[in-house]
Amino acid sequence: MPKVVTILNQIFRSTLNSYTMVFFSKNRWFGAILFVVTFFDLHAGIAGLVSLMTANAFAWALGLNRASILSGFYGFNALLVGLGMGISFQPMPQFYVLLISVALATLFLTLAFEGVLGKYGLPFLTFPFLIALWLASLAARNYSSLLQGEAGIYTLNTIYERGGSVTMEIYHWFSDVNWPNFIKTYFKSLGAIFFQYHLFAGLLIAAGLLIYSRIAFLLSIVGFASAWGFYLLIGANMNELNYGFIGFNHILTAIAIGGFFMVASRWSFLWVILITPIISIITGGFSELLSSLQLPVYSLPFNIVVLLFLYAMKFRVRMLLKPETVVVQYYSPEKNLYVGQNSRQRFKYRGYLPINLPFYGTWTVNQAHNGEHTHKEEWRHAWDFVITDENGKEFQGNGLETSDYYCFNKPVIAPADGWVEEIVNNVPDNAIGNSNLDQNWGNTIVIRHSEWLFTSISHLAFGSIKVTAGTWVTKGQVLATCGNSGRSPYPHLHFQLQSTPYIGSPTIDYPISQYISLSGKPRLKHYEVPVLGEQISNIVQEPALKKAFHFVPGQNIDFVCITDDAYSGRWKVVVDVYKNQYLEDQKTEAKAFFHMDGSLFFFNHYEGSQKCMLYYFYLAAYKVPLAHYDDINVTDVFPPSSFSSSPLRLLQDIVAPFRIFINPVYQLGFHELTEDFNGNRVVLASRCYLKIAGFDSLDYRFIIEISSDKLQSFGITSKTFNAKVNFTKS
């Protein structure tokens, strides 16, 4: 039984997504509306459905990528082909034979386009539909048993015949309604995407579009208005818009470029306007060309323009200039904007290899990047570290002996795993004040962390290096001690990152992955560059936190809600083929994607129900450093889409490309620590709040308790909602 349910569920998803994918969406409500719209013409609706299910069924049977099938990638072209053919021909057995064959052909065309365009990282859009429908229309001219449909010609007859008198009246009402031509044409153009050239269909689609995405809706209007304006200005053939309803090309292009493939912003909107004439030129040009074959251009202008634009964007050297390309596709312009922007802010250093500080304890930066002494030009991205006392002095006594200096002979440790590339170990330590300019770098170790990342540590003590070239060193391993060799008038440690393996290679600008800054109020720093005078120390990890947040795929996390009728639940730890790890709520199938990089646990994405405990846990443990420090606060920002819809959110979506005013803040502090050799008890207190114009619109406070190296409990307090869960097994 469950297997049948699963199969039905999959058919349902793949079918519905085939409808919405025409608008780059996966919204089910939108899908339902589009489905209804196609059935305004019952025959066309059936033809569309048959066509897309044929394509999906073949795709499934042939063993194509199931995620793609479920997303509707292989169905939406077939759907459009089916709709187009359903309008053009009368239903009869011969027609269905042809329809199924064309659907199969569409699938093959889809794969061909996917294969070719995919290599360039480009979408295949509705090219397969265009080719298939054109070819089918041309070919059908020779198939004598097919009868041309009349739906497109005798509209009223068809409507009466298929919908009865009620439909007829609705149609009449809409025909007679005295709306400005612009608005009527806009709605009709929307309807035209599904071959329904009337207001009602357009209205429904517009409503669906609004449900799906406010940004997309806004874009559709902007795209259409700009086309309208251009046609008026240039004196173009308004019939293309008024009667050909070719305006939908402008609408689809606006959504694609304004918010789907590019992140919505004022710049993407500007591009939508700039590109309008190009669409118009392509429309006009190809209409002329294709008219000799008596073929309509359909969505060809949209396809060509979007591909041209996206392809052109690939050549940019400065990828981050506006408008930005969407990197991770969430199938919603809002999410692409909110999550994309938020992720870029939060995870800009995701690709970086973590480099720690090369010493134990607290040291002081005595020359930073672009330093005043030697960190200049090619070598400007380097640090000099020393140890200072409470008075800021680097030495005790009178500082005339190297041994007076606190840092002298202190251990130097490997900042990350790697191979020792090169060592110099025989440069004598200078007397205080002298510099050995002949052997500028002094005793030095170069470590290869990857083929393009090396660290170099210089001015080590004479003969102190404990490793040899070619050996593997692990993070934290003692390599040598700090000395005073080379160009070093007083003992200090020179540390730099470079992309080439030589002593004295030019430096690269590369951050330290994590450290504590102790100048002033202690602060946790992630992927930052220590500055002059900053007192810094490596992070000492808290094993309890590290173990509690170490979720193993396959593990189940069970909990009982003790405030709400002993409601219980389970989260599953899952890892997918793309190495994304997430917690999945068993009941709602909500997913909270997380990442743990050894020093930090964080959630990077949430999808699904915002009513379940997992959602609150996502909010509570949004960013947890796996180290314990009193007085250290961690802050972060949630994307506006982390919170459920509200009138405010609606407003935010509309103005989002121009201004984001919903910026929910995340804060985490360490509430309590009880040390114990067998796992410290740590209580984390976090808060998630949103202030708009000084007005609290949201304020959750969370308490997460960890002991015996496990999550123990989790509590939520807010004005409207209070709950506490105990984790029973983890």
Next chain:
Amino acid sequence: MEKKHYERPHIVRLDAGMPGKSGLRSELPPTTHIDGVAVAELIEKYGSPLFVLSEKTIRNTYQKAYKAFSTRYPKVQFAWSYKTNYLSAVCNIFHQEGSWAEVVSGFEYEKAIASGVDPKKIIFNGPAKTREELVLATENGSLIHIDHLDELYMLVEVAESTSQKPRVAIRVNMDTGIYPMWDRFGFNYENGQAWDALNKIMHSGKLELMGLHTHIGTFIMSANAYAVAASKLAELARSLQQKFNHQLKYIDLGGGFASKNTLKGSYLPGSDTNPTFNEYAEAISSALINSHFTPGELPLLILETGRALIDESGYILSTVIANKRMSGGRRATIIDAGVNLLFTSFWYQHQVTVAQGTSQYREDTSLYGPLCMNIDCIRESINLPLLNVNDHVVIHKTGAYNLTQWMQFIHLRPNVVLIDEKGEVHIVREKEKLTDVSGSELIPEHLVKINQNS
């Protein structure tokens, strides 16, 4: 204008030749102020003799020691040795700085608990723990360092009835190349006792073996001895890892670091010859880091240093009672602080300075305390300016052991004050009254009256 200080007439031999083997005569400047507070005012306000502790020095010394280790080793924990100085104010300064507590008796254990120390951060050392104390420490989750097999057996019995497993370590004694070798505490490393005890613990299954402890001696003048000790403990840890797959949480190197005091019979002053924290830290961390532990699995390093952390923070202010001349013509000065307060004068040559300006003249003097006992000698021979009755002297580096080993003998014990970091003076122990001594006495009925006839 202040009245000039009177100095009595004296005669000194003119030294014009080569300096003797002791070098030039040392002339220490007077100590008129401690942390900015005038010595004369302190005595006026709190009486003489007076114990003075400097919070600033305590914290600075602690931080210096911590830094010496934390810049060389990733996980370091100090545990304040209560027996060195268990005045609550002093203990709490160390606890505030992050120290755990190291106690060696039920009394000290109780004191630490009363001060609010987390019982899990109390290390219970010592050769004489009672069953009740072991039960309490077990239930509290304190770290019990086992001294002998009888204690081990008792703990196994205790573990039968307690709700928690006792958390234990054993104290190991060993030859670290120094004399005397302390072997009266713990289990010997070289003859296999320690390994045997560890096996007994592991096989018993009743005890939770947390770490290893050693305390190689006191006032250790060679940092290298600690390196030897650390290596030997690391070896034991490796054996445990190999045989039982048991990973120890900590290695406790005990205390014994020398302070800057000068031992009697030393040729040079202790401040020049005694190893610094850096030297001890270098020896210990290098030995541990170079042992078999992998960088990510280095055990916590616990240090129970007492003396070296507190000695320099303590002063005794005292007043001259009398000057006299001995039978051999030697000068002697009697002050109001004796060995009843300064127990450590038995093994240190305590530095003594005067508290007021003097001329450049010095005289070789014996410095005696106020006790009516022949042993009451602070310094047998010391070069001091010519002191008058009621002049003040300052005895330096008296913070360790004196406030725990002092005696109520002949005299009542004086005030102890702490100068905080802002220069404010606080009494941290009030001077004793007659009732403090006789209050707990009980007199049998027939002895109440002295005059039986009346």
